[in-house]
Amino acid sequence: MKIRYLLLHAYGMGGTIRTVVNQANAMAVAGHDVELVSVVRRRDRPQFSVDERVRVTALVDQRAGIVVPTLQARVARRLRGRAVPSGEFAIRYFTPEVERAVTGYLAGLRDGVLVTTRPGLNLLAARFGGGAEVRVAQEHMNLATHRPDVRQAVLRHYPKFDAVVVLTEGDRVEYSRALAGTRVERIPNAVHTLDQPHSDQSNKIVIAAGRLFAQKGFDLLLPAFAEVVRRHPDWQLRIYGTGPRKDRLREQIEELRLYNNVFMMGRTEHFDRELTKASVFVLSSRFEGLPMVMIEAMSHALPIVSFDCPTGPADVITDGSDGVLVPAEDIEALGAALVRVIADRPLRERMGEAAAETVRNYAPTAVMPRWETLFSELTAARRRSGGQRGH
Amino acid sequence: MGVPAVNAHAEVEEIWPEEGRVRVLGFVHGLDAAAEGWQMVLSLREPRGPELAYPAVLSGQAFEATVPIADLVAPQAPDKGVWDVHLATGEVRLRVGRRLDDIRDKSTIMVFPAQLVPIDDGFTHVRPRYTVNENLSIDYWHAA
Incomplete structure (x- = not known):
């Protein structure tokens, strides 16, 4: 399978980045064709080790600084409306230039599994990523934690996904109820290894x-x-x-x-x-x-x-x-x-x-096969239905 | 008493910068502390020379000593200075520090509050801190 992970900043630190890198690595090890697409690039190299079989690309190189949006760009966006609601906690990343780069990238997709990893990217993929064969939204936050404008957009656009994947059972129940008819799965993140020395309980x-x-x-x-x-x-x-x-x-x-x-x-x-x-x-x-x-x-x-x-x-x-x-x-x-x-x-x-x-x-061995199974099922379902979209 | 081992030092366990005093608790490491007459000796770094001494209470290897911060503004260096802290008796002089635990870069991790000594037109701040070598020093600096 061809699997593309779209990540806000694959070169950064943080829990989400780490788990997505781990997933990408595991899928590459399992023999899939994996690409890690970083929306922005603010560092020379990723902070977490990426398997050499995973291709890492970036859409907007910000290593030399961030392009301040022109008045024209801001007015133009005001007129067509923000694709990413301002309540997105990472809204500062979504400058007009970044939005344009992401929608351009999504519009060029013609195949494969597209996995998006945070609300802003999910919403863009729901609206502009129809060229991918299968679309999967990862949602790391519970519905109530989203600001109202994000929650509204989630309810409206997430039904376009082949599956929405959440981290906890509580979230699975909540999102299933809110997105009736959309497949909602719970797949927790994996730790990078179980092979760790145990505490001997001697230190205070x-x-x-x-x-x-x-x-x-x-x-x-x-x-x-x-x-x-x-x-x-x-x-x-x-x-x-x-x-x-x-x-x-x-x-x-x-x-x-x-x-x-x-x-x-x-x-x-x-x-x-x-x-x-x-x-x-x-x-x-x-x-x-x-x-x-x-x-x-x-x-x-x-x-x-x-x-x-x-x-x-x-x-x-x-x-x-x-x-x-x-x-x-x-x-x-x-x-x-x-x-x-x-x-x-x-x-x-x-x-x-x-x-x-x-x-x-x-453990990775418990979690990663669940992703693989999900992607295969969704791809098979899509092919059975002749690529017809449900929504 | 004999010659102390090269690596002997006074290991800090607690520092309490409170109520106009700096109280230091710890234990003597690498040396039998049975001798009498232990003192906590503070020596000014610049200009070299001035020293202050306070009685230290020993119990087995454990020590405790208290320094009143009002004493620490040296007339030879009224604006700012650094006192290096030792535990001493007779010919023996042990540097006070915290070297036996697993935390490095203590100066940024084990941070203690500054206390104020009112002086003329402002305050002198007094703060114990660990040096790059994990030794205990007490800084003071004047702020109008």
């Missing part, structure tokens, strides 16, 4: 990771961890990541007198090793899609303590078995759950083992 380290901004809820985690420090002053919290909230979190650490226990670690090239050293992973997000970093932590046999936020944690974690789920944004409950697992090493060991078992569902 709780680990968290994510971009330092409101979504990740580190401002909720800090007061919860203050409760841990009151009872277990020799435990550390290490937060990996960078972001705009760093200074504010630093102030909060000072106010809570946590500077001997909580460390903002920044970026690391060896996050795997840091996970292995830890004894608990904590997720304090206000919302998620499917938190891959948590699933990655499970591959190191780390017990999880997490808010039961929409969506993801409840899909993955069985409360009391491989982790502890507490009500979303309940700081006191998060602190109490951390204290409970920290005080009980045998519990952590049991939960860690269960986590390493759960994570098998997210």
Whole structure:
């Protein structure tokens, strides 16, 4: 099969990019003809390792800077209407030049499976990508998290897809209901490998990771961890990541007198090793899609303590078995759950083992064949119907 | 007492920059700390020479010492300066630092709050920090 993945920035960092690169690599390994199409290019090379059989191309090279849209271009777009609603969280990427490049690329497609990977690209593919034989939209966000204009466009245009693929069971139910008649599948992202050293539960380290901004809820985690420090002053919290909230979190650490226990670690090239050293992973997000970093932590046999936020944690974690789920944004409950697992090493060991078992569902060997099957089924269905589109 | 091992140092576990003081807790590493008369000695980097000493309490290998920040604005360098922190007794002088854990680049990761000393027309900021070699120093700088 010929499979094209359209990605906003294949040269960037981030969870979506990583999982799409992993999928592209797996499809290439399975013998398919795979192309990774990056809408923009802001770096010389991809940050995640791309299989040499995967062709990487870019539509708009922004390495020398971003072309500021002319007044004419902006007026022209105002007149014909934005193809990507302004509520798209990545709207700043979709300049008139970028929109034009994407629609031009889509209009040139005559065959193959086209996979688009975020709302803005999905909406463009729904409207302009009819030349592809099969179109699949990946949707990493739950319907309620989209801003109203994006949600409206999703409801209107996603029925043109052969399939919409979501990450969690909750999302599958929601999108199926909203897009009656459209095939909606749940395929979780895969971790890159299960072959990871396990935590030996010897270090007094709780680990968290994510971009330092409101979504990740580190401002909720800090007061919860203050409760841990009151009872277990020799435990550390290490937060990996960078972001705009760093200074504010630093102030909060000072106010809570946590500077001997909580460390903002920044970026690391060896996050795997840091996970292995830890004894608990904590997720304090206000919302998620499917938190891959948590699933990655499970591959190191780390017990999880997490808010039961929409969506993801409840899909993955069985409360009391491989982790502890507490009500979303309940700081006191998060602190109490951390204290409970920290005080009980045998519990952590049991939960860690269960986590390493759960994570098998997210192994590449479990997930990638589901994509292959889906693409084959959709291609066969399309050929049976003689290329007639259902919508 | 004997000659200390080359690698002996005073390992920091906690630093509390609060209430006009900097309190440092840790343990002596690589040397039997049984001697009497331990002090926390601060030496100014530039100009070299001025030193401050405060009693350190030892319990087994563990030490604890407290430095009042108002002492740290050296008349020889009123605008800014750096104090290097040692734990010393008799001929023995151990650099205070945090070298035994797995965290490198501590200066950006283990960050401590600055405290203010009111001086004339403004404040002098005092902040403990780790050097590139993971040793403990205390910076001060004047801001009008």
